[in-house]
Amino acid sequence: MPLVTEEHEEFRRAVRRFTEEEIVPIASELDAKQAEIPMEIIQKMAEQGYFGVLFQEEYGGLGLDNITMAIVAEELSKGWLSVGSVMTRGIIMGTLLEAHGTEEQKKKYLPGLAIGQILPAAAFTEPDSGSDSASMRLKATKTDGGYLLNGAKAWCTFANRANCLIVLARTDPDASKRHKGLSIFFVDKESGEKIDHPNIKGEPIPTVGYHGMKSYNLAFEDTFVPEENLLSGAENKGFYQLMASYEVARLQTAARAVGVAQAAFDFSLQYSKEREQFGKPICEHQAIRMKLSEMAVELEASRQLVYYAASMKDSGKRCDLEAGMAKVKAAKAVEFITREAMQILGGYGYSKEFPVERYWRDGRVISIFEGTSEIQHEIIAKSILNK
Numbered sequence: 001m002p003l004v005t006e007e008h009e010e011f012r013r014a015v016r017r018f019t020e021e022e023i024v025p026i027a028s029e030l031d032a033k034q035a036e037i038p039m040e041i042i043q044k045m046a047e048q049g050y051f052g053v054l055f056q057e058e059y060g061g062l063g064l065d066n067i068t069m070a071i072v073a074e075e076l077s078k079g080w081l082s083v084g085s086v087m088t089r090g091i092i093m094g095t096l097l098e099a100h101g102t103e104e105q106k107k108k109y110l111p112g113l114a115i116g117q118i119l120p121a122a123a124f125t126e127p128d129s130g131s132d133s134a135s136m137r138l139k140a141t142k143t144d145g146g147y148l149l150n151g152a153k154a155w156c157t158f159a160n161r162a163n164c165l166i167v168l169a170r171t172d173p174d175a176s177k178r179h180k181g182l183s184i185f186f187v188d189k190e191s192g193e194k195i196d197h198p199n200i201k202g203e204p205i206p207t208v209g210y211h212g213m214k215s216y217n218l219a220f221e222d223t224f225v226p227e228e229n230l231l232s233g234a235e236n237k238g239f240y241q242l243m244a245s246y247e248v249a250r251l252q253t254a255a256r257a258v259g260v261a262q263a264a265f266d267f268s269l270q271y272s273k274e275r276e277q278f279g280k281p282i283c284e285h286q287a288i289r290m291k292l293s294e295m296a297v298e299l300e301a302s303r304q305l306v307y308y309a310a311s312m313k314d315s316g317k318r319c320d321l322e323a324g325m326a327k328v329k330a331a332k333a334v335e336f337i338t339r340e341a342m343q344i345l346g347g348y349g350y351s352k353e354f355p356v357e358r359y360w361r362d363g364r365v366i367s368i369f370e371g372t373s374e375i376q377h378e379i380i381a382k383s384i385l386n387k
């Protein structure tokens with residue numbers, strides 16, 4: 001039986017229409033200005049139900065599967081990687097809550113997440129702890145009715161506009177406990193153009209791409225978080241809770257890569273039919289045909305790995321290995337395909353007049369965030385060696 005059904009394809013057609021009408025016309029212009037995604041677009045995505053695709057209907061979600069979620073990510077990212085990425089944080093928070101939240105926490109956050117009213121940001125990485133998340137140091141100290149957070153976070157994407165930060169913090173001060181001393185907190189805050197919080201300071205980090213969202217360095221200074229905002233109500237389980245939810249985030253990230261790669265492929269394919277050199281369209285030169293063929297193979301292989309990992313998850317199994325493979329494969333493919341697309345456009349590929357240079361800059365980040373490719377290879381190797 002094919003993994004992707006007619007219902008999935010119907011959903012895809014709707015997201016594709018949305019992308020073509022709402023995102024494609026503005027993406028390159030906003031990217032060039034390094035401007036964030038307009039809040040009206042995020043509102044329209046919410047109206048389409050994109051934020052609630054995966055969440056249970058009893059909490060206001062659409063209750064659909066991971067393949068649908070991957071298709072949404074893929075189609076939105078085809079328009080602009082940043083737009084396909086707005087939902088990632090909500091997916092992380094929602095899957096954490098569904099798996100570990102208390103009933104009060106589920107009721108407080110899930111319905112808002114499902115309709116895009118609660119837009120979170122993930123504050124996991126620290127200036128000195130990236131891949132090695134067990135070494136994180138931001139401290140959560142018990143105080144009356146809650147905790148005080150003190151320390152630094154890095155690369156918190158969407159921190160300004162988010163109205164809730166998912167913070168991984170050390171509740172056991174003994175750093176040698178590593179992953180056994182971490183907890184997850186939900187820090188409610190106001191959404192805004194800048195970070196405007198009396199106990200959280202933040203500055204955006206300039207980047208080469210992914211301009212629709214800003215990533216922040218954050219400093220927490222006695223930031224109060226009530227005890228009911230500690231995920232599952234129990235300390236020191238945060239690392240394990242997070243690892244289990246990463247597989248879905250990685251799947252979604254791999255699907256985003258497929259979307260960017262597809263956009264680059266489509267653009268360069270069309271260009272190769274129209275651009276003539278030596279008296280014929282360049283797609284009739286063998287070197288270009290070879291490129292198009294290799295790009296098509298890499299693209300389809302990545303996409304099918306994403307759907308395969310998603311179907312594993314949908315069947316109720318863990319999919320760390322498959323999601324890791326999908327992310328590694330898609331990260332490599334998007335770099336290759338955007339590079340080749342640029343090559344097919346020649347000088348025009350390097351110019352800002354066409355979107356291919358944006359796909360190339362945006363695609364580059366996939367192998368860095370949501371777990372680097374080196375870390376994915378470690379996970380894959382560990383898994384195959386332990387079998």
Ligand SMILES: Cc1cc2nc3c(=O)[nH]c(=O)nc-3n(C[C@H](O)[C@H](O)[C@H](O)COP(=O)(O)OP(=O)(O)OC[C@H]3O[C@@H](n4cnc5c(N)ncnc54)[C@H](O)[C@@H]3O)c2cc1C
Pocket residue numbers: 121122123124125128129130131132154155156157158207210215365368369370371372373374375378
């Ligand atoms: C645009 C962007 C947005 C981001 N958004 C967020 C966000 O919203 N929230 C958040 O928390 N983080 C975010 N990140 C951070 C991202 O998750 C980290 O950059 C990533 O986890 C890598 O951590 P690091 O940058 O500290 O690199 P390091 O961990 O210092 O790694 C440096 C290099 O060493 C390699 N390496 C490290 N350990 C090993 C090992 N054991 N074996 C082999 N190689 C290894 C890495 O693969 C990498 O190549 C974002 C990053 C970017 C670039």
